[in-house]
Amino acid sequence: IQISDNWPGYSLDLFTYPQHYYGDLEYVLIPHGIIVDRTERLAKDIMQDIGDNDIVVLCVLKGGYKFCADLVEHIKNLSRNSERFISMKVDFVRLKSYHNDQSMQDMQIIGGEDLSKLTGKVSFLYFLFNYPIFMFFKDIVGTGRTMKVLLNNIEKYKPKMIKVASLLVKRTSRPDGYRPDYYGFEIPDLFVVGYALDYNEHFRDLNHICVINDHGKAKYRV
Ligand code: IMP
Ligand code: MG
Numbered sequence: 001i002q003i004s005d006n007w008p009g010y011s012l013d014l015f016t017y018p019q020h021y022y023g024d025l026e027y028v029l030i031p032h033g034i035i036v037d038r039t040e041r042l043a044k045d046i047m048q049d050i051g052d053n054d055i056v057v058l059c060v061l062k063g064g065y066k067f068c069a070d071l072v073e074h075i076k077n078l079s080r081n082s083e084r085f086i087s088m089k090v091d092f093v094r095l096k097s098y099h100n101d102q103s104m105q106d107m108q109i110i111g112g113e114d115l116s117k118l119t120g121k122v123s124f125l126y127f128l129f130n131y132p133i134f135m136f137f138k139d140i141v142g143t144g145r146t147m148k149v150l151l152n153n154i155e156k157y158k159p160k161m162i163k164v165a166s167l168l169v170k171r172t173s174r175p176d177g178y179r180p181d182y183y184g185f186e187i188p189d190l191f192v193v194g195y196a197l198d199y200n201e202h203f204r205d206l207n208h209i210c211v212i213n214d215h216g217k218a219k220y221r222v
Contacts, residue, residue: 024216032207043074061094063139066196140168144178
């Protein structure tokens, strides 16, 4: 789904949202219900593509936790209601790169050290034929730098296949930008919050994906 640059969004008055954010937001870019419906379709697409393979889900914290939880839930439901049973293991990795609304140069990876545990228990033959697919579930791809760091990091586990699902992709000026295998929405080059996406740790408790206003930026600046 492409959200164009001149999309005015929805007025905040049309929805409910936490009172502590009154005055801090510009408009609703994507209402919560549409996020959930779109995620259900991504689950179906993923199910169709991965066939009978098992998945090792790598949830990219913190911003990806809502998307990951909803996507895993949809995959579980689809798998339960079909003949195909997909086994999923879930691990969490964390990367921090943003200060206020600016992407920072140095990135730290936290967690996900015991990935070998998730793959090491199976025999070589099993691995050859029923190899698990590593899937990163993350909130948003902006410049794509974070994703590149994560992908480089997973190389050492010699995975046969890595797929990336991101709820959002930002339309940046760079045409060579990284594109995930699956994504829910392509959005304008705006700083967005809500549905676990934060501005200095605030707004994760907002259901809709919204655009923050100048007042909100100033209020929560660090
Ligand atoms: P990238 O390295 O520029 O692709 O940025 C990726 C990370 O920055 C994401 O995983 C988010 O945590 C964060 N990020 C990028 N854009 C936004 C935004 O608009 N709102 C909130 N977080 C963002
Ligand atoms: Mg963040």
